[in-house]
Amino acid sequence: MSVELEDIHEECGLFGVWGHPDASRLTYFGLHALQHRGQEGAGIVSNENGKLTGHRGLGLLTKVFSDEREIARLRGDRAIGHVRYATSGSTGVDNIQPFLFRFHDGDIALCHNGNLTNCVSLRTALEDEGAIFHSNSDTEVLMHLIRRSDKPTFMEKLKSALMAVHGGFAYLLMTEHAMIGALDPNGFRPLSLGRMTNGAYVLASETCALDTVGAELVRNIRPGEIVVIDDDGYRITRYTDDTQLAICSMEFIYFARPDSNIYGINVHSARKRMGARLAHEQPVEADMVIGVPNSSLSAASGYAEASGLPNEMGLIKNQYVARTFIQPTQELREQGVRMKLSAVRGVVKGKRIIVIDDSIVRGTTSKRIVRLLREAGASEVHMRISSPPLRYPCFYGIDISTTRELIAATKSAEEIREYIGADSLGFLSLDGLIDSIGLHENAPYGGLCVAYFNGDYPTALDDYEQEFLASLGKPDRARLMTYARERSIYHDNEFASDPTTTPAPTVTPSPAHA
Template identity: 45%
Template sequence: MRQMPPENPFDDDKLKEECGVFGVVGVADAANFIALGLHALQHRGQEAGGIVTYDPEAGFNSARRFGYVRDNFTSQKVMETLPGEVGIGHVRYSTAGSKGATAIRDVQPFFGEFSMGGAAIAHNGNITNAEALKRELIDRGSIFQSSSDSECIIHLMARSLQRNIPERMKDALRRVEGAFSVVAMTRTKLIGVRDPRGVRPLVLGKVGEKGYALSSETCALDIIGAEFVREIEPGEMVVISNGVVESFHPFERTASRFCIFEHVYFSRPDSILGGRSVYETRRQIGVELAREAPVDADLVCPVPDSGTPAAIGFSHESGIPYGMGIIRNQYMGRTFIEPSEQIRNMGVRLKLNVNRALIRGKRIILVDDSVVRGTTSQKIKDMLLDAGAAEVHFRIASPPTMWPCFYGVDTPDRDKLLAANMTVDEMCAHLDVDSLQFITLDGLYRAAGVPEGRDANAPKYCDACFSGEYPVVPSDMIAKGFEMKTAAE
């Protein structure tokens, strides 16, 4: 898996989700529902999006575009090319695959024509044995059209001897390692699957009388007026047709390991994960932070927008007033300008501006969701000091990010992660702030609804980016030289 450089020079210091998936069945004009759902999931991927639908007269139709959903899937001209009552969609931020003039081939959903009819799939996550599978499939005659790991699923389905699409998908996904939440479709069915550990999210919603939706997050159900039914269980496959939901468990049972960073940053705060409000979990992270790392100061400020709920929780628990010391420019898009060197040097100021009247002369507690490379943290600190802040104390709503993710998150190589190369004290000196503290892993677990904290022998969540303990061995990356955590670490 090749890590790709960010296109936006002003947003290069955050972990990026790979994608979001959405599908509907049993509704008129399915494509319009999908476009709305993808719009609600835009935070999970801004690079590109695609929609596939099926109509008995028009057959399978697809549209794949670079850029935002609002710019590509709102015109009547485009939407009229996507008729039908069943369809799936995908928004993408790549961690695997190519970019550039030919990269439209990597934009999902992917479509395949089988002997029993066509099928399309969209995948959120990352296949950790994709390179090995791809070599095997190519040796056996498969011809790949993209550089995406997700295409392996289509080729594995094509080689299955099962008689229908759901059974072929079961066959294919049993060969796959890593993390996957998949939505798929045939001419009449909508299919959803989560990997046995349930690393990435997938939820089921009811639309009208006989319609159903599958989505990466509940916030996308809200936008189409769907009723949240339940989460798809780890290792579960649902097949939906004619208003009926069938449930299967085709994989060997194992302990679930949902990605804890979904609670910290990836998911929208108005979504529900594991029966918990994401907003409330993030607010509770701030409460835990205030208990674990108190500091005498005048004002608690979030780095907007992801640090806001934690800052509110920190303020409430500590009794220190909350204030919007940094204001975000909501209209700073990825295609704002072609950045010259002079504009690049402005850096984060194009996205964030300090509320000088509020900051001047105050001791500031700055709450952010994470520190990755540390470049943005330095720039924000400089902005606050330039605005007259007396002190700057960083409080981070996640433990130190010390290890790369191989399950669908765009993470820098380990040598680019600040926390992998410095102690917290060294990071504090490097950022040149008055103090720096991260929430502990136990504190994060408590905020996420595990009162006893993290059980080292059986952790509830996937926290590999903090702990270095990977629930699925990243075999492709090990083959390329990645070194797993040692006992000494």
């Protein structure tokens, strides 16, 4: 799955600093550590004595800030920044964040990681009341809600706006006088607070960014919390007590950098445990283990250790090849995959290979990996996946927008094996995943969101709900009805109509991802 033709994309990364004399450059370095979370746009807004100045653009961070003068222009000891992935229909610069709003009573910058499930409803209502939107990002909705609130203070306006938006969100705001972070009631996306030796405070999507700038972790922002940072330090407040941790399990499987820690769990160590558990659950006789670079290398290490097999470098990824999805023809896409990934013939020839990957999305990349290894002379290719089969869409900020995209939604493991051409195929169990990550929170699935694997969504799906539920086949619909009733997520009448028997539902969210 690590080859980008069928990568899952998480929408963005956030970084902010308060109290550093070179805040914009520090933010640049922090965003560079988060570049894996978003590679199609970047921006920084600085704050110099209450004056907010921003720069944003399309492309990698190094392209957006290729001119040193752009960073030098962003003066002040406070700044926030954002890297993002664009989604369908939202590739213009108008959607690059942070958004900078200029009001008569003060400027505000805003950026967001996640996806709002009630964006369409909120935006429609706001437009009917006269609101004018300048982007098709759901991030802008929050600012309209803040400005239209009748609460007396900014913090009360913000809290009421956060109660109105649903779904997955980590927000980062900069006002003239404070930097503010906020997390949704389920904490789908990580957000960490750090402190530098000079006393500056940092907020970041991952702890690897704190490490990059030399900040020590103070605490993780918890579901339903708001952290306010100003010249007096930081303080934590809440906008809701109706919370339950359900952090995206794909953060541990794929998104986060291996050197990041999420709620005290090191990502590399969790992936290594996934690989070791996979070796116990899905053993096979072979000569060596190889991981698909880059996000599967930790799991491959764990599988190799647990199985007593050598962990070899049988696949090489070229880090400098353009993204393959921009190629205009299937033939060129195929060539792009070969440019991006190659088999090491001298290692795999005549060998029985266990290939470890983090997930299978459409199956196309897995099929090409198996073909590459066979062409390089591998005698057997056994595919092992360090997560359960992906069967359901994500509505909280991952671009798995339709079930139809997911091969495991319509094919059994044996049918997938036949499609990709492997000698055998095995997935990690859901219990194995939860145990390997080891959050041990007092919440369903140990504090993880695993809806992509079993369809048990932690929240109501709002604007997505009717189409999604109506498109499910009878077995899925009955099972998800049980999940929903246990959580009191839906009302019974939402399940009243007879279910369709469509086996591969198509759910098309609005292009309003952050």
